[in-house]
Amino acid sequence: xxxxxxxxxxxxxxxxxxxxxxxxxxxxxxxxxxxxxxxxxxxxxxxxxxxxxxxxxxxxxxxxxxxxxxxxxxxxxxxxxxxxxxxxxxxxxxxxxxxxxxxxxxxxxxxxxxxxxxxxxxxxxxxxxxxxxxxxxxxxxxxxxxxxxxxxxxxxxxxxxxxxxxxxxxxxxxxxxxxxxxxxxxxxxxxxxxxxxxxxxxxxxxxxxxxxxxxxxxxxxx
Numbered sequence: 001x002x003x004x005x006x007x008x009x010x011x012x013x014x015x016x017x018x019x020x021x022x023x024x025x026x027x028x029x030x031x032x033x034x035x036x037x038x039x040x041x042x043x044x045x046x047x048x049x050x051x052x053x054x055x056x057x058x059x060x061x062x063x064x065x066x067x068x069x070x071x072x073x074x075x076x077x078x079x080x081x082x083x084x085x086x087x088x089x090x091x092x093x094x095x096x097x098x099x100x101x102x103x104x105x106x107x108x109x110x111x112x113x114x115x116x117x118x119x120x121x122x123x124x125x126x127x128x129x130x131x132x133x134x135x136x137x138x139x140x141x142x143x144x145x146x147x148x149x150x151x152x153x154x155x156x157x158x159x160x161x162x163x164x165x166x167x168x169x170x171x172x173x174x175x176x177x178x179x180x181x182x183x184x185x186x187x188x189x190x191x192x193x194x195x196x197x198x199x200x201x202x203x204x205x206x207x208x209x210x211x212x213x214x215x216x217x218x219x220x221x222x
Contacts, residue, residue, distance in 0.1 A: 036089070038203045040082035040098045044159070045196030047075035047105060048189050055170075055186025061179075065112050076105035093148065100145060104138055131174045139167035154217025155199050162192035 050070045053059075059066060079102035086095035111134050114120050115127055122130050142164045149157040166189045173181030198214050206212050 034085065034089070035203055035207050036082040036085035036091070036094060036098065038200060038207055039085070040079050040094075040101070041196050041200040041203065043075040043078045043082070044101060045193050045200055047071045048193035048196055052186045052189035052193055055189060056183050057179075057186075061182060065116060068109050068112060071105045072109040076102050076109065079105065097145065097149075100141065107134070107138075128174055128177075132171050135167045135171040135174065139164055139171065142167065150221040151219050153219060155195055155202075156216070157220060158217075159192055159195045159199065162188060162195060166192065 047067070047070055051067050054061070054064055054067055079098045082098040083095050083102060086092075086098060111131070115122065115130065120130075142160055146157055146160045146164060149160050166185050169181055169185035169188060172178065173185060199216060202212050202214055202216050
């Protein structure tokens with residue numbers, strides 16, 4: 001009994017105290033590394049390449065819905081993953097950028113499918129206005145995004161500015177039913193895809209322990 005009393009009392013030996021201590025659980029360090037920009041830019045570049053080629057006439061505009069498997073099944077989906085990845089890492093602005101781009105690709109998918117199958121009951125006479133409304137709304141949003149992006153290396157605001165320009169050109173093309181304007185928008189978008197590949201290669205190189213090449217350029221605003 002005495003031994004038991006000593007066991008449950010306060011006068012325990014250091015060795016016994018060590019055995020009785022309950023250690024705090026060790027937290028899992030989620031997001032200890034990694035760069036969501038690599039995945040996000042790769043997805044942007046492939047979507048911009050596909051859509052740009054359609055706009056310049058590789059296939060007819062009547063077949064524009066052919067881009068949906070890429071813009072929804074790849075870019076929209078995996079940019080959501082990039083967004084969540086950035087949130088876990090605490091990278092607020094990166095999460096905002098990829099969240100917005102993912103929203104754009106998914107909403108473009110819904111626009112193409114919805115108007116193509118008359119899901120929204122938009123009268124034929126208003127389809128052009130509905131498309132223009134979509135592109136104007138997104139051009140305003142990306143213009144706003146461009147302002148804080150000016151603090152990033154030059155290639156990133158250049159990508160956003162390219163997207164804004166494409167949206168403006170496509171709005172004019174839709175409004176005026178101008179095939180030449182669609183082609184111009186396609187070539188501008190392909191240039192944006194090139195910028196996306198530059199950013200992807202730079203970040204991919206760094207993620208593998210290499211040099212930050214090709215260069216991204218200095219921030220426009222420091």
